[in-house]
Amino acid sequence: MTPATPPSVPLDTLVTERMDGIGPMLDALPTADLVHLMNDGDAAVAAAVRQQASAIAAVVDALAARMASGGRLVYAGAGTSGRLGVLDASEIPPTFGAPPGRVVGLIAGGTRALTDAVEAAEDDPELGRSDIEALGAGALDTVVGIASSGRTPYVLGAVRRAAELGCLTVGLSCNADAPLSAAVDLPLEVVVGEEIVRGSTRLRAGTATKMVLNMLSTLAMVRLGKTYGSLMVDVQATNDKLRHRAVRIVTTATGTDESSARRVLEAAGWHAKTAVAMIALDSDADTARAALAAASDRLGIVLEGR
Incomplete structure (x- = not known):
C-alpha cells in the first residue's frame, strides 16, 4: 500500500497544510472575531476559482462533447473530496433529468465512507484502479480526480487507470504543481491558501471544490440542452x-x-x-x-x- 504522505514531499510544502499565523490563537479569540476570520478566508475562495476560469471552461467543453456522444462524468475522491463528488453526482438526475449512472461519484471506502471516516482507504491506489475498472470506463468517459492535497493515492490510482482505458482525465486540487496535475490531461489547481484549522481541507478547499463541481456538472448540462434560458426544463417533478x-x-x-x-x-x-x-x-x-x-x-x- 502506498503511504499517504510520501517522505520526499513534506506536509509543510502544501499550501493546505501550512500555518496561517492565527491557528495557535484561535481558542483565545472572541467568537465574533472567529466568525469574521473564517468569513474573510471564505471570501477569497471565489477569486481563487476565477483564476482557473479558462481551464474550467476547457474542461466543460471537453466533458460535454463526450457526454453528448453517450459518455459519463465520473468523480473519484476520498474523504470530503469524495463526499462532494457523490453529492454532486446524486443531484444531477432530479435537477436535469439525466439518467442514473450518467454522473457517477466514487469515494474511497465505498458507501460507508459517506457517513463514517474510512481514512486508510485513501492510501490505496489499487482501490482507485479497481473502482474505475468496475465501472467499465472507456474512451467516452471523463474521470475527474478530486484531491485537495493533489496527491491522494486512491485518486492517483483512479485517474491513472482511467487514462490507460482511454478516458479523458481531469485533476482538481488546491495545491500548485500537484502530482495529480501531472497525471491528468486537464489539471485544475484552485489554490485557496491556508486553512484556519491547519490541514482541515473541508473548509476553504472544500468550498472551492464544491464551487468547481457545480460548474462542471451544471454547465455540461447546459451545453447538453438540459436548460432553456435559466429554466431547468428537464427537472423530474417527483413531489x-x-x-x-x-x-x-x-x-x-x-x-x-x-x-x-x-x-x-x-x-x-x-x-x-x-x-x-x-x-x-x-x-x-x-x-x-x-x-x-x-x-x-x-x-x-x-x-x-x-
Missing part, C-alpha cells in the same frame, strides 16, 4: 414542490396560465420540456417528443423552428 416548479417553468416559457400549464403537464407526464414544446407546437405529447428528438433534445431549436 409537490417540484410540480409547482414545473408549472412555473411552463408558464414562464410560454406565457400560458397556471391552469393550462398544469393540464398540459399532466398530459406530458409532468415533463416540463415536453409540455412547453406541446404548447409551442399546439401538438400532442408524442408529436412534441418527436420534435425534441429531432432537435437533439434542445428545446430552443424546437421553439425557433415552430
Whole structure:
C-alpha cells in the first residue's frame, strides 16, 4: 500500500497544510472575531476559482462533447473530496433529468465512507484502479480526480487507470504543481491558501471544490440542452414542490396560465420540456417528443423552428 504522505514531499510544502499565523490563537479569540476570520478566508475562495476560469471552461467543453456522444462524468475522491463528488453526482438526475449512472461519484471506502471516516482507504491506489475498472470506463468517459492535497493515492490510482482505458482525465486540487496535475490531461489547481484549522481541507478547499463541481456538472448540462434560458426544463417533478416548479417553468416559457400549464403537464407526464414544446407546437405529447428528438433534445431549436 502506498503511504499517504510520501517522505520526499513534506506536509509543510502544501499550501493546505501550512500555518496561517492565527491557528495557535484561535481558542483565545472572541467568537465574533472567529466568525469574521473564517468569513474573510471564505471570501477569497471565489477569486481563487476565477483564476482557473479558462481551464474550467476547457474542461466543460471537453466533458460535454463526450457526454453528448453517450459518455459519463465520473468523480473519484476520498474523504470530503469524495463526499462532494457523490453529492454532486446524486443531484444531477432530479435537477436535469439525466439518467442514473450518467454522473457517477466514487469515494474511497465505498458507501460507508459517506457517513463514517474510512481514512486508510485513501492510501490505496489499487482501490482507485479497481473502482474505475468496475465501472467499465472507456474512451467516452471523463474521470475527474478530486484531491485537495493533489496527491491522494486512491485518486492517483483512479485517474491513472482511467487514462490507460482511454478516458479523458481531469485533476482538481488546491495545491500548485500537484502530482495529480501531472497525471491528468486537464489539471485544475484552485489554490485557496491556508486553512484556519491547519490541514482541515473541508473548509476553504472544500468550498472551492464544491464551487468547481457545480460548474462542471451544471454547465455540461447546459451545453447538453438540459436548460432553456435559466429554466431547468428537464427537472423530474417527483413531489409537490417540484410540480409547482414545473408549472412555473411552463408558464414562464410560454406565457400560458397556471391552469393550462398544469393540464398540459399532466398530459406530458409532468415533463416540463415536453409540455412547453406541446404548447409551442399546439401538438400532442408524442408529436412534441418527436420534435425534441429531432432537435437533439434542445428545446430552443424546437421553439425557433415552430
